[in-house]
Amino acid sequence: VSAEIVLALDAMGGDHAPDMVLKGATIARERHSGLRFLLFGDSGRLGALLVQYPGLRDRAEVRHAEVAIAADERPSQALRRGRQSSMRLAIEAVRDGAASGVVSAGNTGALMAMSKVVLKMLPGIDRPAIAGFFPTMRGESVMLDLGANVECDADNLVQFAVMGAAFARTVLGIPRPTVGLLNVGEEELKGNDVVKEAARMLRRDDLPLEFFGFIEGNDIPMGTTDVVVTDGFTGNVALKTAEGTAKLFGAFVSAAFRRSMFSRLGMVLASGALQALKQRLDPRLHNGGVLLGLNGISVKSHGASDGAAFATAIGLAADLAMDDVGARITEDYHRFGGIAEPRQAVVS
C-alpha cells in the first residue's frame, strides 16, 4: 500500500486506551506504509505518550478533545454531553474530509449514535448495522448485525442483506456473494414472521446477491454462505457464544494434553502446529466491527483491545477506505431501488 490514507483515531476509547491506540497505530503503520493518523484525545497525555513511539511521530497529529465518553454512558447522554469528546471529534473529521475513516474501541452505542448523527445514513438505509468476520471451514464469512439493532423488522434484514453482500464483494472479493438468513430451521414454514417476510422479499431475482435461503446456527462456522444476516440480538449472542465455545474448546485441549507424560511430550513435539492453530483462532486477528450503512467509514474495535487487536481494526478501516464500500452499497441500492419500501412497490 503506497497511497496516502488518513484515519481518525479515538485515542480515549477502550479499556486500555490511550496506550494501546498508539501501539496499534504503530503496528498498523508498519503494515500499511501510506497510513497517517489524527489522534483525538487529551493532548497533554497523548503528546507525552507519543515520545515513546518514534515511528509514529511524523505520521500522527494530536487533536485535543476535552471529554472522553465512558464505557457505560447511555448513547443519548453521550450525544448530549459529548460534543467535545474524542469520539465525536474523530467522527467529525471524517464528515469534514480531514480523514477517510474513524476507529474507536469506545462505547458501541455511543459510537453508533454519533456516527449516525454526524455522518448520516446512505440513501435507502434506515439504520446502521455492525458487520464482522467469522472464521469458517471455507475461510471467512461476513455476519451482521452483531449488536447494533436489538429489534429488527423485515425491511431492516433486507437492507442488512444488501449491505452485507456489498461488503463481502468489497472486502472478501467475491463477485456475487451468497446470503443466508439465520433461522431455527431450513424449512420454509419455520421461524418468526419477521424472517419469513424478509425471506419472501429476498427471493426477488433482481437483487445484487445470491439468496441462499434460511440457514441455522451451525451454518455460521461451516461457512455455508458468504454472508449471514440476522437481527442484532441474535447476532450478538451467536458471535459471543462462538467466541466462548472456542475458548472452552481451547481449555479442554490444554487440559487433555496435560493428562499424561506421553501427551505432554506429544504437546512439545506438536508445539509448532499448536502455535499456528492458536494464531489462526486469535480473536485479535478477527477484530473490528464495521458500522455499515453510514455515509462514511466507522469501525468499532473490541473494548478490551490491545495494540495488536486495534491494529487489525485500523487495517480494516484502511481497506474499506481504499475500496469505498459506501459507494458500492449506494450503487446497489440505485440498481434495484425500492426494496426497502415493499408497499410502494405493490401500489405502483
Add this chain to the structure above:
Amino acid sequence: VSAEIVLALDAMGGDHAPDMVLKGATIARERHSGLRFLLFGDSGRLGALLVQYPGLRDRAEVRHAEVAIAADERPSQALRRGRQSSMRLAIEAVRDGAASGVVSAGNTGALMAMSKVVLKMLPGIDRPAIAGFFPTMRGESVMLDLGANVECDADNLVQFAVMGAAFARTVLGIPRPTVGLLNVGEEELKGNDVVKEAARMLRRDDLPLEFFGFIEGNDIPMGTTDVVVTDGFTGNVALKTAEGTAKLFGAFVSAAFRRSMFSRLGMVLASGALQALKQRLDPRLHNGGVLLGLNGISVKSHGASDGAAFATAIGLAADLAMDDVGARITEDYHRFGGIAEPRQAVVS
C-alpha cells in the same frame, strides 16, 4: 438403578429409525437394569428387527402404530392426521400411566404439539420449553428454550426460569441454582423490552432461584450460571452455533496436527488425551432435549441420533422419571404463585 421404569419409545421417529431406537434401548438397558420399553411403530418391522436384539426381547413390548409422522410435517397437520401415529400413541401411553415417559427422535414441532394436547400443561405454565445441557468450564449448565417457542414474552421467560431452576435442582442436584437471562450486554439498560421486563420480574426475592441478572453469549460455555434462559429463536441459534464452532475447532486441531512430521508424531503420543477430549465433547453424550412444563415426561432426541445418542436421551428420561421433575415445578409454582400474572399481583 434397580427400580422398574417403563418408557414409551417412538420407534419410527428420527433419520435412522427404527434400527437406532432398538440399538439405543439395548445400550440404555445395559446401564439401567430396571428399564422396560414399549416400542410404538410398525409391528411387522419391529418384530422382525427385535430378533437381532436378544438383550431386549424380554424387556420390550411392541405396540402397533399405523402411521409414522414425517420429519417435515407441519405440527397442525401431524395433530390432525397423526392420531394413530407411533408418536401420538407413545405419548398417550404416558398419559394413561402405562409408561413414565416418552422418547422420540422425530419431528420436534409435532412432538411438542402432541405432548401439549395429550399430556396438558402444568398449572401456571403457558407453553412447553425445550431444555438441554451445555458442557461448560465449570461442568454442565441447563439452557432453555432451545427452539420450542420462536416468540416469547416476559411471562414466558419467567416461567422458563422457574422450570429451568427446578430442572437443574432435580437433574444436576444444585439446591438453589443461579439463573442468567441471555442478553446483548450485562448492563441494565441493554436489550429489548421483553428481556428488560423479564429481568424486572425475576428480581422478586421470593423466587425459588438465584437470579444472577443478564448474561451474554460467552457466559454460556463459561458456565457463569447454572441455568441460561432465553427465547426459542435465540436459544436454538446459540446451541447450533456452539455445536458448529466445536466442530470447526476440531477440524482446525486435526489440520494443525497434520502439518509436519513432528506434529504427527506428537499426535500419536497424545492420542490417548485426544481420545478423551473427543469423548468429553461427543455431542451424543449431551443429547436429549426435555420438553419442560408438561404434565408428564417427554424427551426429544436429535433427529440424526444413532444408537449411542438415543441411549443418552433414554437415560435422561429415566432420570427424570425417577426424580419426578414435574412435581418439583408444580411445587415451586405453588410456593410463589402469581408470578405468571404480574397484573393480578399488582391489583391485589
